[in-house]
Amino acid sequence: MNKKLEHYEFMEGSSSREGQLPFYIGIHAYPTTVLNYHSFVEFTYIIDGSGYQSINGTLHRMEPGTISFLPPYHIHQMTSDNGCVIRKYCCLFDMNLLFGSPYASEWTEQLYQIGTVFPSSVAFCGEEAAKMKNLFAQLLMEYRNPEPRGRNHMICNKLSEALILFLRIAAAGDPAAKPNEREDGNSLFWTALHYVHAHYTERLTLDMVAKYLHISETYVSRMFREKTGRSFLVYVHQLRINSAASMLIMTDRTIMDIAFDTGFESPRTFYRVFKEIKGQSPKEYRNANLCRPGLS
Structure with a gap:
């Protein structure tokens, strides 16, 4: 590339x-x-x-x-x-x-x-x-x-x-x-979601979101499970890995740089989570997608 x-x-x-x-x-x-x-x-x-x-x-x-x-x-x-x-x-x-x-x-x-x-x-x-x-x-x-x-x-x-x-x-x-109709009482969750989407490339923890919303970590965790069907950590990992996957096939940035750019503090964690979600290592994913139409 x-x-x-x-x-x-x-x-x-x-x-x-x-x-x-x-x-x-x-x-x-x-x-x-x-x-x-x-x-x-x-x-x-x-x-x-x-x-x-x-x-x-x-x-x-x-x-x-x-x-x-x-x-x-x-x-x-x-x-x-x-x-x-x-x-x-x-x-x-x-x-x-x-x-x-x-x-x-x-x-x-x-x-x-x-x-x-x-x-x-x-x-x-x-x-x-x-x-x-x-x-x-x-x-x-x-x-x-x-x-x-x-x-x-x-x-x-x-x-x-x-x-x-x-x-x-x-x-x-x-x-x-079309998305599901909005239920009453969801405004707090969407505030949390907005915060996560704005900060997922930075250091982001359940505690930080809870303090931002002035509620307990347990409540934030329960909201994410009820509204997304995933835990808070899994949701954040999915955001980061989707962003990393795009960078892998669209850029020449090193895998380590991409790991840090997408919010992971440890390359080892990045490699492990990427393989769990995508079923391939970052290098395997990049090589497998090099020849996709429109990306060369």
């Missing part, structure tokens, strides 16, 4: 200045992008041009009206058809923007199912495409003008509207893939 993985920790155009909205949107135009991942969400709308986008090793067709949602740490790369330029709205933001409302969990919990239950990319057509394009245009207009009263609130509202429409169309494309 000859693939270099780029990691972007900060959003383009963003600032770490206290009080500034962790949000960026612009119109990007290029024929290809480098293989990369980042700690923020990327939400895009293809304006014109066509090609393919690889997301965690899976190819997705891109044409005008295609919308993609890339959660943090998803590895992706874009290549256009015949070297043509692809223009797209590129929206980058911190997931925490979406968790201010007490009603947010009615839909934000479903964002964690993108890439598994729901597709990462969806082709919008007709009125739906026009509506989404208009929402991205309004987001860009609000972003470029820092003066209007209520600007940040307007950005959060428009962003939420666009994401909800994306989820509706994604679910409508496969009715069998």
Whole structure:
């Protein structure tokens, strides 16, 4: 392989200045992008041009009206058809923007199912495409003008509207893939899940999640078993191994580097858990997937 993985920790155009909205949107135009991942969400709308986008090793067709949602740490790369330029709205933001409302969990919990239950990319057509394009245009207009009263609130509202429409169309494309109806009392679990997805590449323990939520470790453990069918540790290991598997087949990074990049403190533990989940050692998995279509 000859693939270099780029990691972007900060959003383009963003600032770490206290009080500034962790949000960026612009119109990007290029024929290809480098293989990369980042700690923020990327939400895009293809304006014109066509090609393919690889997301965690899976190819997705891109044409005008295609919308993609890339959660943090998803590895992706874009290549256009015949070297043509692809223009797209590129929206980058911190997931925490979406968790201010007490009603947010009615839909934000479903964002964690993108890439598994729901597709990462969806082709919008007709009125739906026009509506989404208009929402991205309004987001860009609000972003470029820092003066209007209520600007940040307007950005959060428009962003939420666009994401909800994306989820509706994604679910409508496969009715069998719709998630279970939300039960009352689940908000604490989804707060815990959000925290885990935001920090699984770092040192993360049951005690840390419990302290963040101000509840007992026993309660956190029980929530994960009831809602996911897995223990907390198994759930975190699955997240880390899925991320590591993508890095193994999409990059030239060493196995030891990948182990540390995905949150494992010990290469020995990484090797053991990887084989338990994937049925192969990291090296065997990488070699077996080198020739997969779209990854070379």
